[in-house]
Amino acid sequence: MVKIDSMDFIYKQDLETRIIMYLAEIKDLDLRKAMDIYYRSRLSVEIEQGQYGIENLDYKYLAEDLVENEPELFAS
Numbered sequence: 307m308v309k310i311d312s313m314d315f316i317y318k319q320d321l322e323t324r325i326i327m328y329l330a331e332i333k334d335l336d337l338r339k340a341m342d343i344y345y346r347s348r349l350s351v352e353i354e355q356g357q358y359g360i361e362n363l364d365y366k367y368l369a370e371d372l373v374e375n376e377p378e379l380f381a382s
Contacts, residue, residue, distance in 0.1 A: 307353065314356075317361070318353055318361055321353065321361060321365055321368075322344065322350070322353065323367070324365035325343050325344055325349075325365045325368055325369045325372070326340045326341050327340070328365055328366055328369040329343060329344060329369050329373070331367065332370070332372065332373070333380060343372075343379045343380065344372070346379055347372050347376050347379055348375075348376065349371070349372045350377070351367060353368075
């Protein structure tokens with residue numbers, strides 16, 4: 307039987323993957339750059355820590371929110 311903690315981990319991993327792939331698509335970035343941006347963001351910390359239930363939101367919404375609220379990560 308899969309433990310709840312394992313399921314949460316897998317769910318968050320999948321969410322992060324979808325966010326990164328969507329960031330790459332909407333900002334025309336290669337996956338490495340999108341991954342770097344994501345893991346430097348406040349969003350990644352909030353998802354990892356499960357703050358505010360943010361991990362339950364749609365990956366497209368979260369990616370677009372990252373673009374809007376952390377534009378400094380895309381300046382380079």
